[in-house]
Amino acid sequence: MSNYVELFHRLDALLVKNRQFWQFMPFAERGFVWPQHAQFCQWLMTIDDSQLQLLTHDINALTAALMPWIEDAELLTHLTTEIQPLNRTVRSVPQGFDCGIPGRKWQQIIAFNEVLPPLGLPWLEWCAGKGYLGRVLAVSHQQSVTSLEWQQQLCIDGEQAAKQLELNINFVHADAFSADSDDAIATEQHAVALHACGDLHVSLLQRVAAKKGAAVSISPCCYHLIRQSHYQPMSAAAMTSTLVLSKHDLRLPLQETVTAGNRVRQLRFVEVSFRLGFDLLQRELNNIDTYLAIPNVQKALLTQGFEAFCQWAAFKKGIELPANIDFNMWQRQGEKRFAITERMELVRQLFRRPLEIWLALDRACFLEEQGYKVVLGSFCDKPITPRNLLIHAERGDIAK
Numbered sequence: 001m002s003n004y005v006e007l008f009h010r011l012d013a014l015l016v017k018n019r020q021f022w023q024f025m026p027f028a029e030r031g032f033v034w035p036q037h038a039q040f041c042q043w044l045m046t047i048d049d050s051q052l053q054l055l056t057h058d059i060n061a062l063t064a065a066l067m068p069w070i071e072d073a074e075l076l077t078h079l080t081t082e083i084q085p086l087n088r089t090v091r092s093v094p095q096g097f098d099c100g101i102p103g104r105k106w107q108q109i110i111a112f113n114e115v116l117p118p119l120g121l122p123w124l125e126w127c128a129g130k131g132y133l134g135r136v137l138a139v140s141h142q143q144s145v146t147s148l149e150w151q152q153q154l155c156i157d158g159e160q161a162a163k164q165l166e167l168n169i170n171f172v173h174a175d176a177f178s179a180d181s182d183d184a185i186a187t188e189q190h191a192v193a194l195h196a197c198g199d200l201h202v203s204l205l206q207r208v209a210a211k212k213g214a215a216v217s218i219s220p221c222c223y224h225l226i227r228q229s230h231y232q233p234m235s236a237a238a239m240t241s242t243l244v245l246s247k248h249d250l251r252l253p254l255q256e257t258v259t260a261g262n263r264v265r266q267l268r269f270v271e272v273s274f275r276l277g278f279d280l281l282q283r284e285l286n287n288i289d290t291y292l293a294i295p296n297v298q299k300a301l302l303t304q305g306f307e308a309f310c311q312w313a314a315f316k317k318g319i320e321l322p323a324n325i326d327f328n329m330w331q332r333q334g335e336k337r338f339a340i341t342e343r344m345e346l347v348r349q350l351f352r353r354p355l356e357i358w359l360a361l362d363r364a365c366f367l368e369e370q371g372y373k374v375v376l377g378s379f380c381d382k383p384i385t386p387r388n389l390l391i392h393a394e395r396g397d398i399a400k
């Protein structure tokens with residue numbers, strides 16, 4: 001059994017065992033979902049807002065705080081440290097190459113390039129955008145780059161920039177899911193995808209493996225952007241798991257928020273507590289105890305108060321509001337539910353990175369099964385991008 005398969009099974013067992021703490025939708029619940037853990041819920045309500053902020057952004061502090069309540073908390077966080085930063089080789093890039101590239105995107109590209117081994121192969125850049133990464137690969141490795149992208153304008157812009165920089169980059173305007181885009185994938189090639197969403201990177205891995213492509217390196221993102229209603233495991237290891245992941249579950253790895261300022265936090269409090277208050281009201285009126293999704297709201301409406309929000313939401317959902325509704329009471333109920341929801345989300349944070357690594361390991365194990373030597377690690381620090389996992393796979397028989 002490979003190390004990755006073993007780590008996968010260890011994480012899988014803990015995620016399955018602790019499902020009750022993360023596999024649910026906090027905003028759809030009336031209150032805490034752990035009636036059997038009354039003291040835990042009471043303790044969660046003693047956490048004030050500043051502590052909540054602190055714990056949300058410090059996984060070690062959160063782990064320590066949850067250890068008395070969740071016996072696997074320490075082990076879960078410890079297992080995530082088995083995925084280590086990848087070794088970087090400094091590769092200088094000529095001045096001016098960063099022109100027009102947002103700062104953090106540039107840092108991601110530099111880091112991505114510096115962890116890839118030079119294999120002397122032409123590159124395929126999957127879901128390339130304007131081909132920012134392709135430019136750096138082309139100049140660093142002096143190999144041709146094929147950049148495949150769906151949005152025509154991005155291809156035009158990317159082509160123009162490549163011409164100006166005198167780089168050997170060929171843009172292919174294609175849908176990555178189409179049969180035609182298979183033509184872009186070749187055996188003697190190093191395929192890369194920086195932050196290609198869900199099924200887009202999954203289909204790349206499957207198609208590279210089918211063509212026995214020499215090497216592929218991806219940093220996955222947006223695991224929930226899939227065509228099926230539930231996650232489809234890729235590896236034999238994940239196929240044995242009893243976890244069934246919904247799109248909501250698959251969003252958990254992306255729920256690492258940057259610290260928001262007071263104003264943004266206050267706006268969020270108003271909007272979410274209004275939504276939760278209205279949801280309780282509609283449950284009562286409709287006599288159905290299920291969550292009702294409400295469309296996006298113009299932020300200006302929120303300044304008109306809870307009653308105006310309810311009138312708008314009721315209109316959108318075709319609900320008739322009777323006279324004499326005690327809006328103040330429902331607003332207070334919404335605020336109380338907001339506090340509970342936030343604390344359930346806090347608990348789910350403990351499982352965020354373990355689930356992300358579970359998903360990355362599924363891809364890594366799949367590639368191993370397909371005959372690749374695989375390395376999984378982080379290619380940059382989290383402030384540069386929280387989506388910092390990179391899977392690199394080379395065929396065992398590759399000639400260096």
Ligand SMILES: C[S@@+](CC[C@H](N)C(=O)[O-])C[C@H]1O[C@@H](n2cnc3c(N)ncnc32)[C@H](O)[C@@H]1O
Pocket residue numbers: 105126127128129130132133148149150151154174175176177193194195196197200
């Ligand atoms: C998150 S962006 C990443 C872009 C680039 N790799 C980067 O890191 O800057 C995803 C890119 O995938 C492209 N894309 C989305 N669906 C696609 C499809 N079906 N076929 C090809 N490209 C697609 C989008 O247009 C977008 O440029």
